[in-house]
Amino acid sequence: MNVRRGVVIGSSVLALVGLMLCPRLSFGSDQLRAKEVIQQTCVQCHRLEGQPDSRFNLKAPDLIWAGSKYQRSWLIRWLTGKEAPLYAKGYRWDLTEVPSKHPMVTEAEANALADYFAEHNKDPRVKIGAFDLSKVTKFEAAFGGMAYKAHACLGCHVIDENGKFIGGPQSASLVAAGQRYDQDWLFRFGQNPQDYTPHSGEFLADATEPQLRAVIGFLMVQGVKDFKYYEPWTSAEFGMANVDRGKVIYKEYCSQCHGATGKGDGPAASSLLPKPAIHANIPFEKLPMEYLYNVVNHGGPAVGKSANMPYWNLTIGQQGVADVIAYLKATFKGVPDMAAAQRGGEGAVCVQPRQTAKAPDEFLTKTNPFPASAGTIQAGKELFLKTAQPVACAMCHGEKGDGKGPMGAALAPPPRNFTCGVMMKDISDGQLFWVIKSGSPGTGMMSFAGLPEEQVWQLIHYVRSLAK
Ligand code: HEC
Numbered sequence: 001m002n003v004r005r006g007v008v009i010g011s012s013v014l015a016l017v018g019l020m021l022c023p024r025l026s027f028g029s030d031q032l033r034a035k036e037v038i039q040q041t042c043v044q045c046h047r048l049e050g051q052p053d054s055r056f057n058l059k060a061p062d063l064i065w066a067g068s069k070y071q072r073s074w075l076i077r078w079l080t081g082k083e084a085p086l087y088a089k090g091y092r093w094d095l096t097e098v099p100s101k102h103p104m105v106t107e108a109e110a111n112a113l114a115d116y117f118a119e120h121n122k123d124p125r126v127k128i129g130a131f132d133l134s135k136v137t138k139f140e141a142a143f144g145g146m147a148y149k150a151h152a153c154l155g156c157h158v159i160d161e162n163g164k165f166i167g168g169p170q171s172a173s174l175v176a177a178g179q180r181y182d183q184d185w186l187f188r189f190g191q192n193p194q195d196y197t198p199h200s201g202e203f204l205a206d207a208t209e210p211q212l213r214a215v216i217g218f219l220m221v222q223g224v225k226d227f228k229y230y231e232p233w234t235s236a237e238f239g240m241a242n243v244d245r246g247k248v249i250y251k252e253y254c255s256q257c258h259g260a261t262g263k264g265d266g267p268a269a270s271s272l273l274p275k276p277a278i279h280a281n282i283p284f285e286k287l288p289m290e291y292l293y294n295v296v297n298h299g300g301p302a303v304g305k306s307a308n309m310p311y312w313n314l315t316i317g318q319q320g321v322a323d324v325i326a327y328l329k330a331t332f333k334g335v336p337d338m339a340a341a342q343r344g345g346e347g348a349v350c351v352q353p354r355q356t357a358k359a360p361d362e363f364l365t366k367t368n369p370f371p372a373s374a375g376t377i378q379a380g381k382e383l384f385l386k387t388a389q390p391v392a393c394a395m396c397h398g399e400k401g402d403g404k405g406p407m408g409a410a411l412a413p414p415p416r417n418f419t420c421g422v423m424m425k426d427i428s429d430g431q432l433f434w435v436i437k438s439g440s441p442g443t444g445m446m447s448f449a450g451l452p453e454e455q456v457w458q459l460i461h462y463v464r465s466l467a468k
C-alpha cells in the first residue's frame, strides 16, 4: 500500500516538475507568433499549400514542403539575413535581372518559423533515411561530381570549384548545398524534380539510381568542411574476409586475364593493351587500400585506367571484393629483388624504349607557366610521393623517381625513369603535361584528369628536378 502511494506521489511530483520545465506552453505561443508572421508576411510571396506549379506563376519558391527541405541551421541563417541570395538573376528572371533582398525576421521568430514548418509542412513523399549520408564514399562523391557535369547540371546551377563559382545562374545556387538541404528531401527531389517544380525550366536527367545517389552525395558534401567519408574497407565484410573464398574468386573471375598464378598471362590477355597487371610482381600489402578497393570494386576507369579491367561490385558483391583482396594480399608479395633495386638504384635502365604517343599539338606547345621555385618543387614532391589521387606517382615511378615503385614491376612497358637526364631532356613540358592529364594510352600510365592544372605543373617541376 505504502509502496503504491509512494509511486503515485513520486510520479505526480515528476509530472509537476515536467510541467514547469516543459517548453510546450511557450512553444504554443511561438507557434501562434509564427503563424501570424506567415500570414502577415510570408504568404505575400510564398505558397504554403497547393499543388506544384510553374515558376512563372509564382513569386517565390514554394514553402509547401519547407518542413522537410532544409537543414534547420541553414533556415535560421536564411531567415535572419545571413545567407547570400540563391537566385543570382532573381527568382523571376523574366521580370528582373537582380537578386531580391529577402525580408528578415529575428532569431526567435526564425526558430518559431522553423518549428512551425517542421510541424505543419512536412513532405509525406519523403522517406526518412532514404539517403544514408554516413555511407557516402570519397569515390562516390567524386563520381557524382563528374555525373553532375556530364548531365548538364552545371548549365543551370552554380557550384564552388576550388574557390571559384562556376556554372549557369539560372536556377537555385548549389554552392554549399550540403549545408542547406535535408538529404532525404534532396534524394526524393532528384527522383522526379517535376513533382516539385514543373515547367520551370527544370531538367530530368536519365540517371540510374546509383548515379543519382552519387550526385546527391556530391551535393551533400558541398560546403561541408572535413566531411567524414565512408571507407568501405572498414566494413564488416572486410573484417571477415576469407582468403580461401578469395582464391576461388580469383580462379573464376580474375585468372582469365591476370593468369592462374598472377603472371598476367590469362587467355584473354594476349590481345589486351595495356596488358592485365602482373599481380605476381605487386607487393599488395604496400598498396593503399583506397586504391586497391576502387580498382577492384569500381573498375579500371574509376582510377584512370583501362576499361578492360572490369568493375566487380555487381558480380561478386562487397564480400567477394573483400575476399579477393585478402587473397591478393596473402598471395602476392612482389619481386624479391625490387627492394634491393630500389635502394641501390642499380640495374635501373636509363634510356628506356619509348613508344609513348605524341601529345596533340595544342599540348606540345605548352610551357610551364610557374617558376621552378623551391616552393613549387616541394608542392610537386608532396603530390608525387603522397597525395596525388587516385594514387601517388611513387607507387609506380618509385620514391626516387627511378621507375621502381612497388606497382611498377607489374607493368609492361615499365614506368618512366625520371632520373635519366639524357632521356628526359628531350621530352617537352607539353608532352609531360598531356601524359599526366590523359595517361599514356595502351600502357599502365593512368590519367590524372582530376588534378588541377597548377598541380600538374608543380609535378612537372618536381619530375624534372629528379633528372641526373
Ligand atoms: C517579398 C516577397 C517575399 C516575402 C515577403 C518572403 N519571401 Fe521568402 N523568398 C522570396 C524570394 C524571391 C526567394 C528566392 C530568394 C532568392 O532569390 O535568393 C525567397 C526564398 C525563401 C526561402 C528559400 C526557398 C528555397 O527553397 O529556395 C525561404 C525558406 C523563404 N524564402 C522563407 C520565407 C519566409 C519564412 C518568409 C516570411 C517570414 C518569407 N520567405 C517572406 C520572396 C519573399
Ligand code: HEC
Binding pocket: 055, 061, 148, 151, 152, 153, 154, 155, 156, 157, 170, 171, 172, 186, 189, 193, 197, 200, 201, 202, 203, 205, 215
Ligand atoms: C535547364 C536548366 C537545368 C538543368 C540542366 C538542371 N536544372 Fe536543376 N533546376 C532547374 C530549375 C528551373 C529548377 C526549379 C527551381 C527553380 O525554379 O529555379 C531546378 C531545381 C533543382 C534543385 C532544387 C533547388 C531548390 O532549392 O529548390 C536541385 C537540387 C537541382 N535542380 C539539381 C539539379 C541537378 C543535380 C541537375 C543535373 C542532373 C540539374 N538540376 C539540372 C533547372 C535546371
Ligand code: HEC
Binding pocket: 249, 250, 253, 254, 255, 256, 257, 258, 268, 272, 274, 275, 276, 277, 292, 295, 296, 300, 304, 305, 306, 307, 308, 309, 310, 312, 324, 407, 410, 443, 444, 445
Ligand atoms: C577482362 C580482363 C580482366 C579481368 C577479368 C580482371 N582484370 Fe584486373 N586488370 C585488367 C587490366 C587490363 C588491367 C590493367 C589496367 C591498366 O593498367 O590500365 C588490370 C588491372 C588490375 C589491377 C590494378 C593493378 C595496377 O597496376 O594498378 C588490379 C588490382 C586488378 N586488375 C585486380 C583484378 C581482380 C581482383 C580481378 C578479379 C576479381 C581482375 N582484376 C579481373 C584486366 C582484367
Ligand code: HEC
Binding pocket: 354, 355, 356, 357, 384, 388, 391, 392, 393, 394, 395, 396, 397, 407, 411, 413, 414, 415, 416, 427, 431, 432, 435, 436, 440, 443, 444, 445, 446, 448, 459, 463
Ligand atoms: C599505375 C602506375 C603509374 C602511376 C601511379 C603513375 N604512372 Fe606515370 N607512367 C607509368 C608507366 C607505365 C609509364 C610509361 C608509359 C609509356 O611508356 O608510355 C609512365 C610514364 C609517365 C611519364 C612519361 C611521359 C612520356 O611522354 O614519356 C610521365 C611524365 C609520368 N608517367 C608522370 C606521372 C606522374 C606525374 C604520376 C603521378 C601523378 C604518375 N606518372 C603516376 C605508370 C604510372
